[in-house]
Every structure is written in C-alpha cells, then in structure tokens.
Amino acid sequence: EIVLTQSPGTLSLSPGERVTLSCRASQSVSSDFLAWYQQKPGQAPRLLIYDISSRATGIPDRFSGSGSGTDFTLTISRLEPEDFAVYYCQHYDSTPYTFGQGTKLEIK
Amino acid sequence: QVRLVQSGAEVKKPGASVKVSCKASGYTFTTSYMHWLRQAPGQGLEYMGMINPRDGSTTYAQEFQGRITVTRDTSTSTVYMELSSLTSEDTAIYYCAKDPAFCPDGVCYMAYFDPWGQGTLVIVSS
Numbered sequence: 408e409i410v411l412t413q414s415p416g417t418l419s420l421s422p423g424e425r426v427t428l429s430c431r432a433s434q435s436v437s438s439d440f441l442a443w444y445q446q447k448p449g450q451a452p453r454l455l456i457y458d459i460s461s462r463a464t465g466i467p468d469r470f471s472g473s474g475s476g477t478d479f480t481l482t483i484s485r486l487e488p489e490d491f492a493v494y495y496c497q498h499y500d501s502t503p504y505t506f507g508q509g510t511k512l513e514i515k
Numbered sequence: 516q517v518r519l520v521q522s523g524a525e526v527k528k529p530g531a532s533v534k535v536s537c538k539a540s541g542y543t544f545t546t547s548y549m550h551w552l553r554q555a556p557g558q559g560l561e562y563m564g565m566i567n568p569r570d571g572s573t574t575y576a577q578e579f580q581g582r583i584t585v586t587r588d589t590s591t592s593t594v595y596m597e598l599s600s601l602t603s604e605d606t607a608i609y610y611c612a613k614d615p616a617f618c619p620d621g622v623c624y625m626a627y628f629d630p631w632g633q634g635t636l637v638i639v640s641s
Contacts, residue, residue, distance in 0.1 A: 442627040451631035499626035
C-alpha cells in the first residue's frame with residue numbers, strides 16, 4: 408500500500424501569500440497518477456489537479472501541481488479568501504487508492 | 516452539468532445494514548465508473564469500491580470485502596452502496612464520486628474522482 412504523508416498539518420497564512428503544500432509517497436507513484444482535492448467545511452471534496460499537474464475544469468490558474476516519483480507539491484500562487492480549506496493528495500497508481508491525511512490552510 | 520445527488524442521513528444500530536443511493540444526471544450513466552468513499556468525523560478520506568454501470572461489475576477495497584455491495588439501476592441512473600454488520604467505526608459521511616474516464620465499452624477507469632455527491636451521513640449508535 409502506498410502511504411501518502413502531507414506536510415505541514417496546518418498552515419496559517421494571509422490572503423495574497425504564496426503557499427506550497429507537500430505530499431510524499433512511501434513508494435514511487437508511477438504513470439503520474441496523483442491528484443489533489445480541496446475540501447471546505449460541510450462540503451464534499453473538489454478535484455483541483457490530476458495527473459500531477461493538470462488542472463481540473465474550472466480551476467483557477469493560481470493552482471498548480473508538480474513533482475514526480477515520491478515527492479509532489481501543490482502551489483497556490485496568491486491566496487484568495489476562498490482558498491482557506493483542507494487539501495488532500497491522492498494516488499491512483501494501484502489499489503488500494505489512498506489519500507494523504509490533509510493539510511489545513513487557515514487564515515492568519 | 517454532471518450532478519450526483521445522494522440519499523439522506525441514516526441512523527442505524529450496531530449490526531444493522533445501511534443502503535445509500537446516488538442518482539446521476541448530466542451524462543450517459545453507463546459510460547463512466549462510479550466510486551464510493553467515506554470520511555469519518557474529523558478524519559481523512561477512505562476508498563471503498565467501484566462499479567461499472569454498464570455491466571454491473573464491481574471491485575471492492577479489501578477492508579470492506581464481504582461487507583459491501585454496490586449495485587446500479589440503469590433505468591433510473593442510480594448507484595447503491597450497501598454496507599452490512601455496522602459498528603460505531605462505520606459512522607461517517609459516505610460519498611459517491613464519478614470516474615472521469617469515458618468508457619462506453621470494456622474496462623477503463625482512472626480512479627480519481629470528479630465530481631462528488633453531496634455526501635450521506637451515516638450514524639451507527641445503539
């Protein structure tokens with residue numbers, strides 16, 4: 408099973424700042440099969456990024472994904488008030504499909 | 516647009532079963548796999564299984580084997596997830612989510628999830 412570890416657990420930032428979230432896999436994720444989701448309180452997760460760096464439909468270009476192998480990042484170039492939420496990475500390389508434990512972005 | 520609408524909250528006693536529905540619209544139901552995931556209160560996300568709506572074939576995560584049954588009704592574009600032998604550990608929000616792959620025949624799925632249903636809260640309590 409591929410274990411995904413996200414860091415940090417919580418980040419306190421201000422609107423307008425740039426942020427990079429980390430997702431590390433316990434073994435290499437092949438074929439670029441890594442996605443990122445955003446979840447706000449009381450809502451279902453929303454797909455942001457798939458295949459490491461492809462933005463989902465309707466996702467603003469301030470969101471970008473990168474990485475390879477075991478190390479992946481989600482970058483938000485300039486935080487908007489609506490970006491404060493929990494972010495999860497997920498691999499779909501092989502079963503079981505697993506998620507990281509999440510990084511919470513909170514307003515400083 | 517694609518929309519997934521799930522059934523309402525449930526309260527069940529330990530040992531009982533629960534059946535959650537997910538009605539799809541906005542696309543051809545039989546051309547995309549549907550997945551089920553869950554999220555315990557304040558916790559992360561856990562993958563449960565998937566169904567190919569075209570032929571009803573299923574694949575379940577090992578943790579749920581023997582307790583989960585996913586079915587579909589093509590006449591109503593609805594997928595169902597039934598979980599049996601419930602314990603308090605099964606208290607969670609259950610989500611259906613569409614696979615993005617377009618799969619009019621054969622076996623094809625990506626196993627990332629877009630979009631998600633609104634979620635169904637299942638509480639297991641005596």
